[in-house]
Structure formats: C-alpha cells, structure tokens
Amino acid sequence: MRAVYWAVLGLGLVPTVAGGQAPPAKPVTVPFELLRSKHMVVRVKLNGKGPYRLLFDTGAPLNVIGVQAARESGLLTKTARPPAFFLAAPKPVAIPLVELGELKAEKVPAMIMDHPAVAALSQAFGPIDGILGFPFFARYRMTLDYQASEMTFVPNGYEPPDVLEALMAALLAPEPKGPRVVAAAGLWGFTVEKPDGDTQPGVVVKEVYAGGAAAAGGLKPGDRLLTLGGHWTDSVADCHYAASALPPGQAHPVIVRRQQQEIRLSLTPRPGL
Amino acid sequence: MRPLVLTLVSLWSLATPTWAQAPPQADTYQVPYRLTETKHVLVRVKINGHGPFHFLIDTGAPALFVATAVGKKVGVAPDTRGWATFKRFEIEGGVVIENARGRLDDPFQLEGMNKLGLAGVELHGVIGYNLLARYKLEFDFTRPTMTWTRLQYEPPEPTGLGRASAGLEGIALLVRMLSGLLARDTKVEIKPRGLLGMELEETAEGVWVRAVLANGPADRAGLKSGDRLVAVRGRAVARVGDVHRRLASVGPDEDVSLTLVRQGKAMTLTVTTGRGL
Numbered sequence: 001m002r003a004v005y006w007a008v009l010g011l012g013l014v015p016t017v018a019g020g021q022a023p024p025a026k027p028v029t030v031p032f033e034l035l036r037s038k039h040m041v042v043r044v045k046l047n048g049k050g051p052y053r054l055l056f057d058t059g060a061p062l063n064v065i066g067v068q069a070a071r072e073s074g075l076l077t078k079t080a081r082p083p084a085f086f087l088a089a090p091k092p093v094a095i096p097l098v099e100l101g102e103l104k105a106e107k108v109p110a111m112i113m114d115h116p117a118v119a120a121l122s123q124a125f126g127p128i129d130g131i132l133g134f135p136f137f138a139r140y141r142m143t144l145d146y147q148a149s150e151m152t153f154v155p156n157g158y159e160p161p162d163v164l165e166a167l168m169a170a171l172l173a174p175e176p177k178g179p180r181v182v183a184a185a186g187l188w189g190f191t192v193e194k195p196d197g198d199t200q201p202g203v204v205v206k207e208v209y210a211g212g213a214a215a216a217g218g219l220k221p222g223d224r225l226l227t228l229g230g231h232w233t234d235s236v237a238d239c240h241y242a243a244s245a246l247p248p249g250q251a252h253p254v255i256v257r258r259q260q261q262e263i264r265l266s267l268t269p270r271p272g273l
Numbered sequence: 274m275r276p277l278v279l280t281l282v283s284l285w286s287l288a289t290p291t292w293a294q295a296p297p298q299a300d301t302y303q304v305p306y307r308l309t310e311t312k313h314v315l316v317r318v319k320i321n322g323h324g325p326f327h328f329l330i331d332t333g334a335p336a337l338f339v340a341t342a343v344g345k346k347v348g349v350a351p352d353t354r355g356w357a358t359f360k361r362f363e364i365e366g367g368v369v370i371e372n373a374r375g376r377l378d379d380p381f382q383l384e385g386m387n388k389l390g391l392a393g394v395e396l397h398g399v400i401g402y403n404l405l406a407r408y409k410l411e412f413d414f415t416r417p418t419m420t421w422t423r424l425q426y427e428p429p430e431p432t433g434l435g436r437a438s439a440g441l442e443g444i445a446l447l448v449r450m451l452s453g454l455l456a457r458d459t460k461v462e463i464k465p466r467g468l469l470g471m472e473l474e475e476t477a478e479g480v481w482v483r484a485v486l487a488n489g490p491a492d493r494a495g496l497k498s499g500d501r502l503v504a505v506r507g508r509a510v511a512r513v514g515d516v517h518r519r520l521a522s523v524g525p526d527e528d529v530s531l532t533l534v535r536q537g538k539a540m541t542l543t544v545t546t547g548r549g550l
Contacts, residue, residue: 061312140413143411143412179461183521
C-alpha cells in the first residue's frame with residue numbers, strides 16, 4: 001500500500017525512467033475529430049471490427065466500450081446480458097486487439113457498459129461507442145495537437161497499473177497516521193527557511209555548505225529560492241518535494257532572486273544524503 | 274465501491290465555441306505532474322499569485338473549472354452565468370496564461386474525489402479544452418514532466434456549457450451520496466528527510482563516503498572521506514540505494530547509527546540528522 005502511495009505521488013516515476021528505456025520508434029500519427037462540445041473522437045477498430053468512434057479522454061481512468069460494439073467485436077457474447085451500470089459493476093475485459101490508425105495495441109483492458117455521458121454525446125453528435133482513456137494512452141509517449149487535429153504515439157514501455165485494483169486498495173487502506181517523510185534524491189548542500197508570516201513566493205536560503213553542490217553552482221545564503229528544477233519552492237516541504245524528483249549527477253535549472261534580480265543557476269546535486 | 278469508481282470516468286457537459294487566431298510563439302515548458310490514485314494527471318497552479326492549487330489535466334472537460342472556494346481566495350467573483358476571468362493563471366513549469374476564462378464551479382467529480390481523498394491532496398479544479406488547446410501537449414508517464422509547446426492557436430472564448438443530461442445528473446447525485454458515506458481524511462503532512470551531509474559513491478566493493486559537508490551532521494559525528502559504509506541502522510548496505518531506503522523515513526533531529534570500515538577497522542558512529550538537503 002505504501003508503495004502505491006509512493007508511486008502515485010510521482011516519486012515512483014524516477015526509477016521507471018532508468019528501467020524503461022524503450023528503443024526509439026517512429027511516432028504513429030492519428031487524426032482526431034473535435035466535437036462541438038470540444039471532446040476528441042478517434043476511429044478505432046476492435047478485434048478487426050469497426051471502425052468505432054470513441055471519445056479520447058485524458059481525464060478518464062478507464063477504457064469503456066458500449067454494449068453493442070462489444071457484442072459486434074466479440075467482447076461480449078451475443079446472448080450475455082450486459083452488467084447493469086451501477087448495481088453490479090462489471091469486471092474489465094481485455095480487448096485482444098485495438099487498432100488506431102497504424103497503431104496496434106494488444107490486451108487493452110476495458111469496461112463493457114453504456115455510459116450515460118457517452119449516450120448524451122451520441123445523441124448530439126452521432127454514434128459514439130465508448131471512451132479511450134488512461135489504460136490505453138499511458139502505454140505511449142503521446143502528443144496532442146489541437147491545432148493540427150492530430151495525436152502521435154510512440155510506445156514508451158510503461159505498463160499502466162490496474163486502476164480499479166489500485167483504487168480499491170486506496171479506499172480500503174487505513175487513513176494515514178503521522179507525517180510522510182519526503183526525501184531528496186541527491187545531496188545539494190544547503191538549507192532553507194520560511195519565516196512565519198512570509199507569504200511571498202519562494203523560500204530563503206539560510207546556509208550553503210562550503211564545497212557542496214549548491215556552493216559549486218553559485219547559490220548564496222540570503223538568496224530567495226523560487227524554483228528548483230522547474231518546481232515551485234514556496235515552502236520548505238515543497239523544496240524537499242522538488243528535490244525528491246531531481247536525480248543526482250544531472251544539472252537542474254534553479255531560479256533565485258538576489259538583490260531584486262532573478263538569476264538562473266545550474267546546480268548538479270551529488271549522490272548522497 | 275466499484276460503481277463510485279466508475280463514475281469518476283469523467284465526461285463533462287457541452288460547450289460550443291469557435292476558433293480564432295493568435296500571434297505565433299514557440300515556447301516549450303516542462304510541466305511537473307503527479308499521477309493520482311485515480312490515474313488523473315495533476316499539476317500545480319497559481320492564480321493571481323495565490324496558491325499553489327491542484328488541478329487535473331482533462332481533455333474531457335470543455336473549459337477551465339475553478340472551485341468556488343478558490344475563487345473567493347483569489348478574489349475573483351463569477352458573472353451572472355458562473356464565468357470569471359483570471360488575470361494571471363500560472364502552471365508550474367513556467368506556463369502563464371493571461372486573462373484565462375473559466376467557470377467557478379464545484380463539479381461533482383472533484384467533490385467526490387476530494388471527499389474520498391483519492392488524489393492524496395485537495396483538488397481545486399480542472400484544466401480543460403479552452404486552455405489546453407493553446408498548447409501541444411506531451412504525456413509520457415516514464416518521465417517526471419509533461420512537455421507543453423505553445424501553438425499559434427487561440428481557442429475561442431468558452432460560451433455556455435449547455436445542460437447536463439438526466440443520466441449525468443443521476444450520477445452526480447449518486448457520487449455525492451456515496452462519497453459522503455465513504456468520506457475519509459487522507460491529508461498527509463509532509464516532513465522533510467533529515468540531512469546527513471555525506472556524498473556517497475558506489476563501487477563493486479560497496480558504498481564509500483566520498484566527502485562530508487564541513488560541519489554538517491556526518492562531519493560532526495566523525496565520518497570521513499574514504500570510510501566504507503557497511504550498515505545503516507543495523508542493516509547491511511551494499512548500494513547507495515540501500516542507504517536511501519534505510520533512511521527513507523528518518524526526519525530531522527533523529528539519531529541514526531552508521532557502521533563503517535576505516536583502515537580495516539569496523540566502527541559504529543551515531544549521526545544526529547539535521548535540516549536541509
């Protein structure tokens with residue numbers, strides 16, 4: 001459970017980078033249709049059947065396929081009754097093959113159901129058969145370009161976790177007790193403080209250890225630290241949170257205000273703690 | 274529980290704006306994000322200098338939604354139709370949108386997630402189409418940041434959002450009821466890990482102290498450059514990662530024992546952790 005929280009809060013992402021270097025592949029470009037409601041719709045084949053029009057939604061934690069499309073594409077047998085939406089929530093099925101333009105994805109999890117929001121959009125904009133969300137697009141480095149009305153996909157080696165399972169675990173987990181410790185990933189060699197009543201952006205650099213990484217990069221006591229590696233540092237906790245996401249041995253941009261001037265530094269934290 | 278989870282598949286009501294052109298720009302930003310338990314992409318936002326607030330990136334939302342409580346906090350009141358203009362809308366990583374139009378509203382999806390504490394932090398709104406469409410967006414969950422590139426498009430002012438369907442209103446009611454029943458407090462206080470002040474190096478022989486910060490906690494406890502670290506808090510360490518793991522829950526002002534080998538001799542020292550990073 002602890003690991004889930006950890007991963008969810010983004011700290012789990014750093015190790016993934018090291019482990020998951022997928023070979024570079026040519027991006028697949030897929031056009032999308034923008035409904036007047038500003039929803040994106042893509043044309044998708046399910047098990048070779050279709051194409052079906054599916055909503056493409058980065059805010060959807062699940063893929064959803066409507067009952068009729070599920071029957072046609074063999075995800076639901078012709079006679080099987082679809083699960084009632086709210087009373088007996090269905091278990092996800094794995095769609096053997098999803099094709100989006102030249103993109104082919106196997107074993108894509110989806111819920112079979114007629115979602116009322118999909119039904120409402122279908123009425124207004126013609127038949128829509130479901131939603132493609134996180135469990136699909138998370139497998140790729142994906143770009144969305146509203147200007148060109150297209151998206152691109154490159155497999156990134158990421159294996160999307162089972163959303164329902166993670167949520168169940170989260171809901172059943174005991175409420176957290178005590179503070180959570182946030183650990184910098186490297187050793188920077190400085191301390192910060194935020195005096196009571198100080199509501200301005202940033203924190204004040206208090207001490208810079210001689211010979212440390214921060215001193216080497218030009219950080220000075222009294223600097224107002226505004227961002228660390230692109231992260232806001234408006235509290236001491238924020239500052240540590242930012243450092244937790246910044247691997248040692250790499251240069252990170254740091255912005256400080258010193259005597260009314262914003263200065264951009266480059267600091268390279270070292271392995272250690 | 275499952276039904277509730279399913280309703281978090283977000284879909285919003287309808288809007289009908291049209292396109293317009295904007296001056297060309299080619300700025301690229303690295304936007305830090307977190308992935309919530311619900312697998313939503315969460316970014317931090319400042320509005321008119323206040324914040325940071327937590328917003329979801331949702332292409333299923335037609336516009337920017339800002340919680341009514343946040344509107345009060347940043348001193349922005351809605352017009353008669355619930356819309357407002359936010360003078361400076363800033364997203365962590367350097368994205369700045371001036372005069373952002375958004376709706377001051379408390380969508381049931383956010384209320385539900387907040388009551389259940391599913392995001393790990395309080396959610397304050399959703400960034401939807403009318404702001405997102407100005408950027409080319411790159412999502413890659415193997416990387417710690419999203420990439421946002423300014424496009425030449427200026428999406429149209431959002432107008433009305435139409436009416437929610439009866440089905441959605443039913444879901445809204447259900448979410449409000451269920452999340453009320455299951456409400457839990459998951460807000461967590463953040464405590465920084467304590468500072469030891471030692472640079473480490475890893476070789477096939479193990480973990481070495483490469484340097485200590487002058488007058489830092491490790492230095493004061495007597496650690497020296499060249500010491501080989503063999504155990505932390507009584508457990509053997511072979512890699513730098515082991516040391517991090519053994520100390521992952523240690524806050525400032527705590528005593529930790531480090532066992533090391535110096536010139537062939539083993540010794541155990543106690544370091545009192547400090548504050549800093």
